[in-house]
Amino acid sequence: LxxxxxxxxxxxxxxxxxxxxxxxxxxxxxxxxxxxxxxxxxxxxxxxxxxxxxxxxxxxxxxxxxxxxxxxxxxxxxxxxxxxxxxxxxxxxxxxxxxxxxxxxxxxxxxxxxxxxxxxxxxxxxxxPETLDDLGLGPALADFCDRLAQQSDLRIERSLAMELPPLKQEEELVVYRVAQEALTNVVRHADTDRAELRLEVKPDRLRLVVQDWGRGLDGQPRGGGVQGMRERALLVGGQISVTEPPGGGVRVTLDIPLDEAGLWYR
Known part of the structure; x- marks a missing residue:
C-alpha cells in the first residue's frame, strides 16, 4: 500500500x-x-x-x-x-x-x-543601449561597466569571453539586462567599491557572473530585482542563482543552456 x-x-x-x-x-x-x-x-x-x-x-x-x-x-x-x-x-x-x-x-x-x-x-x-544593437554583447557590457564606474566609486573587474556563440537579440538583451540590474544593485546596496563581471562560454552553457565584496544578502532588498532577473532568464531557458560566496558579498549567476537557448558554438 x-x-x-x-x-x-x-x-x-x-x-x-x-x-x-x-x-x-x-x-x-x-x-x-x-x-x-x-x-x-x-x-x-x-x-x-x-x-x-x-x-x-x-x-x-x-x-x-x-x-x-x-x-x-x-x-x-x-x-x-x-x-x-x-x-x-x-x-x-x-x-x-x-x-x-x-x-x-x-x-x-x-x-x-x-x-x-x-x-x-x-x-x-x-x-x-545603442552599443548592444551596433557592436554586440561584449562591447555593450564593457561600455556599461565603464560608464557605471565613471558615475560611481565602483571598480569593476571584467573578464569577457573573446568569442561568443551566435546569439539571438533576446538572448543578448537578457544577459545585458541581468548584468545591468546586478551591477546597479551593487552600487545601490552593497556598500563596496569593488565588483567583478565575467562572461564565460562553457561546453554546454553561456554563463554570466556578477560578484561583489560588500554586505552580502542582508544588505540587499528582496523581491522585485531578483524576480525580474529570473523572469528574464526564463525567456531563454536560463536560470538565476543568487548566493553568498565564502569570501563575502553576493554572487549573481545567470546560466543559459546552449541547447535550450538554440545556441551553438563552433
Whole structure:
C-alpha cells in the first residue's frame, strides 16, 4: 500500500514547493498503472502547461517593455535632445554678442543646458543601449561597466569571453539586462567599491557572473530585482542563482543552456 501511495506523497511534496520561477519540478512516477499514477501524470502535464503559459506571458510583457523603452529613448534623443542642442546654440550666440555683464549668467545657463543634455543622453542609453544593437554583447557590457564606474566609486573587474556563440537579440538583451540590474544593485546596496563581471562560454552553457565584496544578502532588498532577473532568464531557458560566496558579498549567476537557448558554438 505504501508503495502504491508513494506518487501521492511525491505529489504532495511538489505542490508544497512548486515555484513558477524555478521550472522543471515534477512528480516522479513509479509503480504500476493506477489512478494515483494517472493523477500524478495529470499534475505534471498541468505544470508543463502553466510553465509554458507563464513563459509566453513574460515574453510578451518584456517585449512590450523593451518596445516602450526604445520609444521613450528615441523621443528623448530626437525631441528633448535636439531642443537642448538648439538652446545651447542660441545661448552661445547671445553670449558672443551680449554685454560682459551678462556673460557670466549666460555661461552658467549654457553649462546647465549642456549638463541636462548629457543627462538626457545617459537616460536614453540606459533605456536602450545603442552599443548592444551596433557592436554586440561584449562591447555593450564593457561600455556599461565603464560608464557605471565613471558615475560611481565602483571598480569593476571584467573578464569577457573573446568569442561568443551566435546569439539571438533576446538572448543578448537578457544577459545585458541581468548584468545591468546586478551591477546597479551593487552600487545601490552593497556598500563596496569593488565588483567583478565575467562572461564565460562553457561546453554546454553561456554563463554570466556578477560578484561583489560588500554586505552580502542582508544588505540587499528582496523581491522585485531578483524576480525580474529570473523572469528574464526564463525567456531563454536560463536560470538565476543568487548566493553568498565564502569570501563575502553576493554572487549573481545567470546560466543559459546552449541547447535550450538554440545556441551553438563552433
Amino acid at each position: 505504501r508503495r502504491a501511495l508513494r506518487p501521492l506523497e511525491e505529489l504532495r511534496d511538489v505542490v508544497r514547493v512548486v515555484d513558477p520561477l524555478r521550472p522543471g519540478q515534477r512528480v516522479r512516477l513509479e509503480g504500476p498503472a493506477s489512478e494515483v499514477i494517472e493523477l500524478a501524470e495529470a499534475f505534471n502535464d498541468m505544470l508543463g502547461r502553466l510553465e509554458d503559459e507563464r513563459r509566453e506571458s513574460a515574453r510578451q510583457a518584456l517585449e512590450a517593455q523593451e518596445a516602450e523603452r526604445l520609444r521613450v529613448a528615441q523621443e528623448l534623443h530626437d525631441e528633448i535632445g535636439q531642443s537642448l542642442t538648439a538652446v545651447l546654440l542660441q545661448l552661445g550666440r547671445v553670449e558672443r554678442s551680449g554685454s560682459p555683464a551678462a556673460a557670466e549668467g549666460l555661461a552658467e545657463a549654457r553649462e546647465t543646458a549642456r549638463s541636462s543634455l548629457e543627462d538626457v543622453r545617459r537616460i536614453a542609453r540606459r533605456l536602450r
